[in-house]
Amino acid sequence: MSVTDTDALPARPSSDNRPLIPAPRRPGPGEQDPGEALLRQLKALDEDDPRACALRERVVSHYAPAMKRIAHRYGGRGEPVEDLYQTAMVGLCKAIRGFDPDRGVPFLGYLMPTASGEVKRHFRDHTWAMRVPRSAQENRIRLHQARQEMTQALGRTPTGDELASRLGMTREQLDEVRQVSDLYRALSLDAPDGSESDGEVTPSLEEHLGCEDHLLDLVVDREALKPALARLPERERHILMLRYFQDHTQTEIAERLGYSQMHISRLLRATLDQLRKDLGMDTAA
Known part of the structure; x- marks a missing residue:
């Protein structure tokens, strides 16, 4: 049986004010476990025998307190006790199905490791946010x-x-x-990011997540454009800077440089055509 987070942890002491569930009493010498007697009757019946279902329910009810005890033993470790109880009950059903009374092994000696192992597998397979070795x-x-x-x-x-x-x-x-x-x-993305806020809503971790940068698609074009811009005359580079990086209108550029707006328009068109030619683009675009 594999080792899990629960293997080496001791059972929870009774001082935590949780209701104690009595362990099934092991039968004394010469005394037969009532549940095991029911199991022997169950194993003597066929699977499709109508009496088998009723006997199986009686066996489950008889050992259910033991499953609750196992659930409380492993409680307080991040999983609801009710979920652990249901998992232990799965182990009980497996033990009932796999028990062979003719082997001479008491059913409790077979049941407890089986049910505990089922709970440990639950911790191993279902409680980790990510699968790790x-x-x-x-x-x-x-x-x-x-x-x-x-x-x-x-x-x-x-x-x-x-x-x-x-x-x-x-x-x-x-x-x-x-x-x-x-x-x-895993920490929820809705959890607060830990920053202090003056009466406002504390930002969540989700607000700090990165997003796709669409400008990354332009990196190659920008790098290819740099040498083409460097080959332009200083006046044309200055006009491009004012128009496309400082967001000036053609009229504002014309007033600033002492040209007409039509002349600035012609200069911009010629400069853009030259850049498209240098980049191998269609100048008619």
Whole structure:
């Protein structure tokens, strides 16, 4: 069974005021588990026997408290307890289907690892925001444990070098594990960006996302245009600057340079035609 975030974490203590769900009582010597007796009757029936459905429901009801106990054991780790309970119930159904009473193994000894494993697989496969290698998941657990133990022993938060030494890693490997840990839960783009606002709505992270820059399509044309502009006379370059970069009208340019508006228009048309020719474009465009 694979290692997940929950493998090395202890069961939640009873001091958290959660309702305690009694564990199924293991039968004593010579005493038969009532649920196992039902299972033996179930296995003796055909799958399509009408009595099998009723027996299966009785077995599920009998062991449901054990599944609730497993769910509460792994609760408080980012997943709703009800979801964990439903996952454990899936494990119960698998255990009922796969149990062979003739092997001589008590059903509880087969059920608990099966249901717990189902919950652990749920954490492994459905709680990570991104799929990461299993080794990275295991190292995240080791990091979490080491940080807790060292914080308790040292009375302070351990440094990165101390954690790396404890885990037998280099500092670069430790930093990689920390980055992977950030992938366990994705941050919503609707979350505030952390900036302070004076009574206004705090900006969200989405507002800081980049967008497609359509000017990137013009980079090649701009670079090709530079040598063509450099070959123009200074007067024509100055007119282009005033018209297309400083947004002056032809009349304003004419007044500024002491020409007529018609002369400026002819100069602009001739200059643009020359640039199109230098760029290999159709001058009639």
